Amino acid sequence: ARRSFSTSMASSAVIKNVTIIGGGLMGSGIAQVAAQTGHKVTLVDLDESVLSKAKNSITANLGRVAKKKFKDAPAEGEKFVAGALANLSTNTDACEAARSADLVLEAIVEDLKVKHKLFSSLDPVAPAHAIFASNTSSLSIEDISQAAPSRKENFGGLHFFNPVPVMKLLEVIRTPFTSDETYQAMMAWGMTLGKVAITCRDTPGFVVNRLLVPYLAEAARLVERGDATARDVDIAMKLGTGYPMGPFELLDYVGLDTNKFVLDGWSKKYPDEPLFKPVPLVNEKVAQGKLGIKSGEGFYNYK
Ligand code: CAA
Ligand code: NAD
Numbered sequence: 060a061r062r063s064f065s066t067s068m069a070s071s072a073v074i075k076n077v078t079i080i081g082g083g084l085m086g087s088g089i090a091q092v093a094a095q096t097g098h099k100v101t102l103v104d105l106d107e108s109v110l111s112k113a114k115n116s117i118t119a120n121l122g123r124v125a126k127k128k129f130k131d132a133p134a135e136g137e138k139f140v141a142g143a144l145a146n147l148s149t150n151t152d153a154c155e156a157a158r159s160a161d162l163v164l165e166a167i168v169e170d171l172k173v174k175h176k177l178f179s180s181l182d183p184v185a186p187a188h189a190i191f192a193s194n195t196s197s198l199s200i201e202d203i204s205q206a207a208p209s210r211k212e213n214f215g216g217l218h219f220f221n222p223v224p225v226m227k228l229l230e231v232i233r234t235p236f237t238s239d240e241t242y243q244a245m246m247a248w249g250m251t252l253g254k255v256a257i258t259c260r261d262t263p264g265f266v267v268n269r270l271l272v273p274y275l276a277e278a279a280r281l282v283e284r285g286d287a288t289a290r291d292v293d294i295a296m297k298l299g300t301g302y303p304m305g306p307f308e309l310l311d312y313v314g315l316d317t318n319k320f321v322l323d324g325w326s327k328k329y330p331d332e333p334l335f336k337p338v339p340l341v342n343e344k345v346a347q348g349k350l351g352i353k354s355g356e357g358f359y360n361y362k
Contacts, residue, residue, distance in 0.1 A: 073161060073244045073247070073248075074098070074161045074162045074190070074244060074247075074248045074251075075098060075099060075161055076098070076099045076101075076159050076160050076161045076162075077090075077093050077098045077099065077100050077101070077160065077161065077162045077164065078100075078101045078103060078153075078156045078157050078160040078162070078163045078164070079093070079100060079101070079102050079103065079164050079166060080103045080104075080153050080156075080163065080164070080165045080166065080167055080177060081103070081104060081165060081166035081167035081168075081194075082102045082103065082104035082109050082110050082112075082113035082149070083104075083109070083113075083166065083167075084221060085166040085194055085219060085221065085223060086102065086104070086113070086166035086167075086194075087102065087113040087116055087117055088120075088219065088221070088222060088223025088224055089164060089166060089194065089219055089223055090102040090113070090117060090147060091117040091120055091121060091143070091147075091223070091224055092223055092224055092252050092253070092254075093146075093252060094117070094143040094144070094146040094147040095121060095124065095139070095142075095143040095146075096251055096252050096253060097146065097251075098146060098251075099146055099148075100146055100147050100148070101147075101148050101149065101150050101156040101160070102114075102147065102148070102149050102150075103149070103150050103151065103152070103153045103156045104149075104151065105151065106151060107149075107151060110149040110151070113149075114147070114149065117144075117147065118140070118144065120224055121139070121140045121143050121144070122140060123224075124139075124224060125137070125139050125140050153177060153180065153181060154180055154181060154184045157181045157184055157185040157189070158184055158185065158186070159186070160185055160186065160189050161186075161188070161189055161190065162189065162190045162191075162192065162248065163181055163185055163189055163190070163191050163192070164192045164193075164194060164217055165177060165178070165191075165192070165193045165194065166194040166219075169195060169196060169197065169198065169317075169320060169321075171198055171202060171203065174193065174195070174198070174203050174206070175203070175205070175206035176206070177206075178191060178203065178204075178206040178207045179206040179207065181207070182206070182207040182208065182209050182210060183209070185210075187209075187210075188213070189210070189213065190210075190213045190214070190215065190241055190244060190245065191204070191207050191210055191213060191214045192214070192215050192216060192217040192245065193216055193217070194216075194217060194218055194219055195216065195218070196218070196264070196268055196317070196321060197263065197264060197268060197272075197320075197321040197324055197325065198324070199261055199263075200214070200215060200216040200232050200234050200261045201234040201235070201236070201261050204234060204236070211234070211236040212236055212237065212238040212241060213237075213238070213241050214234065214236070214237060214241070215231065215232055215233055215234065215237045215241055215242065215245050216230065216231065216232025216233075216234075216261065216265065217229060217230075217231060217232075217245060217248075217249070218230035218231075218232065218265055218267075219254075220267065221312075221313065227253075227254055227255050228254065228255055228256075228257065228267070229249040229252070229254040229255065229256045229257075230256075230257055230258075230259055230265045230266060230267065231245045231246055231249060231256050231257070231258050231259075232258075232259055232260070232261050232265055233258065233260065233261065234261045235261075242258075246258070263325055263328075263329070263335075264321075264325075268321070271309075272318065272321050272322065272325075272335075273334035273335070274306065275306050275309065275310050275313075275318055276318070276322060276334070276335075276336070276338050276341070277334075278292050278296075278305075278306035278307065278310075279306075279307075279310070279338045279340050279341050280338060280340075282307075282340065283338065283339065283340040289305075289307040289358045289359075290307075292305060292306060292307060293305020293306065293307050293308055307357075307358040307359070308358075308359070310341070310351060310357060310358060311351035311352050311357035311358055311359055311361075312351065312352055313351070314350050314351045314352075314353055315341050315344050315345050315349065315350050315351050315357050316345050316350045316351075318341060319337065319338075319341055319342055319345050322335055322336070322337050322338065322341075323337060344357060344358070
């Protein structure tokens with residue numbers, strides 16, 4: 060197991076220098092995992108305060124990993140944390156950070172216009188060989204790639220899962236234009252991170268969210284109809300199917316606003332798909348500011 064954290068892991072891979080744009084929940088997790096597997100990582104966000112928060116959370120999470128992986132060798136654990144942190148730098152200038160990148164991975168807000176603005180500014184300045192990728196949960200990779208016309212072949216999706224240091228899956232998304240070389244490089248990079256990579260075409264939600272988002276919506280509809288309580292649905296899915304969290308625990312964990320946002324986008328784009336219909340119960344909670352764990356209340360109370 061220790062091998063997956065070796066700093067020499069990236070030496071034979073094409074992707075060594077990684078620029079992660081967006082130092083929020085996902086970007087900081089991805090930056091952590093890339094840094095701890097020997098990549099040179101530059102994490103970018105709009106201002107220093109976000110970056111310093113991201114660095115603090117990365118340092119804390121590296122400590123968690125070290126404690127687990129090196130529980131009998133604390134000195135090695137400290138070396139591991141220091142080595143990973145030495146691989147990590149931060150920048151508020153995305154263009155500057157992209158100039159030496161082999162991979163530019165975007166994990167900023169889920170807004171096509173904002174993602175377009177970012178990629179159109181990076182396309183002319185990043186090296187020609189650099190791969191551009193998005194961690195989007197719900198948008199089309201091909202739509203996002205329109206903003207980087209010079210590298211349609213070097214553009215794909217790299218979709219991670221929350222919490223990134225823990226969840227083993229990486230979805231690698233090919234558009235009709237993604238070259239075999241780019242696809243292979245993305246799959247190989249996933250392996251160097253210690254993730255298991257699967258492939259999916261550029262379809263709404265890829266594999267996981269295409270199944271998970273309608274499942275969470277169906278759970279909310281079930282409760283909305285009064286068929287069972289949220290608590291009982293959660294118990295049922297945990298004990299009946301072995302899921303680590305029930306659908307309402309997961310809704311609170313992911314954020315009700317995020318779930319609403321995805322359904323709003325998909326139902327607008329695919330009005331005939333009944334599985335993508337918005338859920339009034341979820342919308343009501345979002346309107347009341349009950350967004351889940353992050354706001355202190357969702358389907359459960361965390362205060
Ligand atoms: N960073 C590093 N390590 C973390 C961590 C984090 N952010 N969160 C948890 N861990 C570690 C803990 O240290 C712990 O390690 P040990 O086993 O060595 O003690 C381990 O993970 C388990 O954590 P906990 O004991 O605190 O809690 P748990 O056993 O209940 O597991 C969980 C927590 C991993 C989140 C688990 O409940 C789970 O897998 N839930 C489902 C999560 C899920 O479905 N995620 C996908 C969401 S969808 C998505 O991300 C896609 C999208 O586009 C929206
Ligand atoms: P977040 O709000 O925690 O972080 C986004 C960060 O991007 C913020 O720190 C923000 O300041 C920064 N940002 C916004 N615009 C920027 C710009 N132009 N340049 C640089 N930084 C900018 O969001 P998140 O939950 O980490 O999600 C990020 C992306 O990952 C989204 O596309 C989301 O759909 C996707 N995603 C989220 C999850 C999840 O469970 N939260 C899971 C998988 C994928």
